[in-house]
Amino acid sequence: MAKTTETVDKGAEARNAPGADAPVPVLERAPLRGEISRRGFFGVLGAAWATFTAAVVGGTLTMGRFMFPNVLYEPPQEFKAGFPDEFVVDNVDTRYKASHGVWIIRESTGFYVLSTVCTHLGCTPNWLASDEKFKCPCHGSGFVKTGINVEGPAPRPLERYKVTFAEDGQLLIDKNTKFQEEKGQWTMEGAYLPYNG
């Protein structure tokens, strides 16, 4: 009975032979220069792709950084505007509007300097003395004498520039430093220059 139910396993001999289920056969000669084993191939391929990707990404980022200059050839942003007594009290002075893009306003207690850049989209408003407001010709933004926006599409007040006294007593206007009212910066040092002369 045992013989008829015995199945013939033809592959048993090959499978059970010693060394038949051993891993990748070992080379019996020295590897050729640059030769990669089958197992090592995916490691090398992965490393190659990673290097290529890093090179492409690095190159693209470098090109992007190239587009942002470190030095700007722009006119100097700091200038002297004259002696304080040259300015009339409660007056909006437009002498530097075209050349430097500032209005200089003298109050009885001091000075402040407004930027002529409309906070809507960057056009130059005009000071209308009869209406006591700045009005932008592009889209109709309106600002009162202090620079606060009161009408039109301007979302925030005009910006102020830093104003101090130079060593010779003239007003020194620094356009590199700006003060924005909506951030509460008009109370900061430099936004207002006290002068009682």
Added chain:
Amino acid sequence: MDKILAYITGTQLWKAFFRHGYPDTPRNRTLAVLSNVVLHLHPVKVRRSGIRLSYTWCMGGLTFFLFLVETITGLLLMFYYRPTAELAYQDIVALREHVPIGVMREVHRWAAHLMVISVWLHMYRVFLTGSYKPPREFNWNVGVILLVVTLLLSFTGYLLPWDQLAVWAITVGTNMARATPFIGHEGPGAALISIGGLDFIHAGDDVRFGLLGGRFVGDAAILRFYVLHCLGFPLVAAGLMAVHFWRVRKDGGISGPL
């Protein structure tokens, strides 16, 4: 006469130029297109519906023609125009007053207007004929990108005359760019990208600064816009047009049935 022609077309010089036979055979007709680097982007044969104006409006072809007009007139303008704030305006005036023909700049401008119009009409026609449906959706998208490139070419070219219209249009346009989310320093989200008060996106490194190469519209801006207008965007447009025309063929030919 035929003998002269036979002699000429048999010379080595002729054969070096034309790598196909001269007699009018179907094979030679095919080879005349296929063996030509410029012509072989087009198919050798088109369906009759492909040349029906009432079907195609020919707006795509007109757009490409106007692009070529722009390239040639633009190239000619480049011989007289210097892209600096100091010289740009007077060079444009000189192109009208001192340079022969006198209307080269105007032709360039008119072709630009016409190209924008023809691009929109082409888009409209493709929509009306349903030529965006599968398998043509990819080509529709390529076309939309080409539309954006056309409008960008108009935007960058607008600054180059450096007149009041140009300076303020670009001032307003780039000021809109600074309000872009995340990449514009006055846009929503820019304030979030900061560590301990140190803003990473500010007036000196946002997208507006990259566009202008500075803090306001000045010399750096005009040079950048000039390079983008003459080289950057035309190269992008040329590459995308090659893809666009190729896909028309691959997807079944112009004015072919769905």
